[in-house]
Amino acid sequence: MAGEAQDGNWPLPKFYFSVRLGSQDNTVSFQEVSGLETETQPIEYRHGDNKLFSTIKMPGITKTGNVTLKRGIFVNDNNFWRWFDAVKMNTITKETVTIQLLDETGSPTMTWTLTNAWPTKITGTDMKADANEVAVETLELSHEGLTIKNG
Template sequence: MAANGATQDNVWPLPKFYFKVKLGSQDNTVSFQEISGLETETQVIEYRHGDSKQFSTIKMPGIAKTGNVTLKKGVFVKDNNFFKWYDAIKMNTIKRETVTIQLLDEGGKSTMTWTLINAWPTKISSLDLKSDANEVAIETLELAHEGITIANG
């Protein structure tokens, strides 16, 4: 039996190719080709008090840390919004945004949502140019953030 009383015959894992990304609080949806780095990790603290009857340590959760999230998208004519956002941090001012990434089902409804809190661009990689290439021009945006929340539905 799977969740919600459904049998395993009609429950399938979700494909990962149908998603959307919103940058900022307004409905600014941006199309991306690939997203990676949606991860969080808790550091382990080991402790043992001197009169413990066990000759081993206790492991406790410590500080949570998150890695940077990498987003890749095609380059479009007259679209330099990421460079404008990146330029905003050069004068020791950081424009932080909430970034929402939603995995969608076949009907376009959100099934899982990752929210990056206070995200800002740390790196932008432009495309490489090659005279005999037969590829789409892709740029990469790397975001640092102060936490990630994950919600279903």
């Protein structure tokens, strides 16, 4: 059949995932997660007595971007705003955030773990009188490290 993999393995869909904030076992539902990225900045170096007139590149400091989480707004649910207000009062609580991509049985197949995450930006929904959409808020997290585990 067209598009069928030779060995019966298929790429995983990206719509079945879970997000756990902190060490608690409660999972928070999100509509979208983005920004799961890490990169190593190159260091360019050249020996003074090198006969080549070019530099070599070596791995330098690892840099991670902020992770953006989007979810629907619920009545009387102010947990993210309270977490963000703690940052303004300089009493920040850094949490471990675990994001898991799940297979069809609900078992994790890939796990991203954010170490010492804290909210750096929170955005409320836009409002339109003629819209027919769910109100969505956006939470942007800064963190001190991203580990990825496959399987």
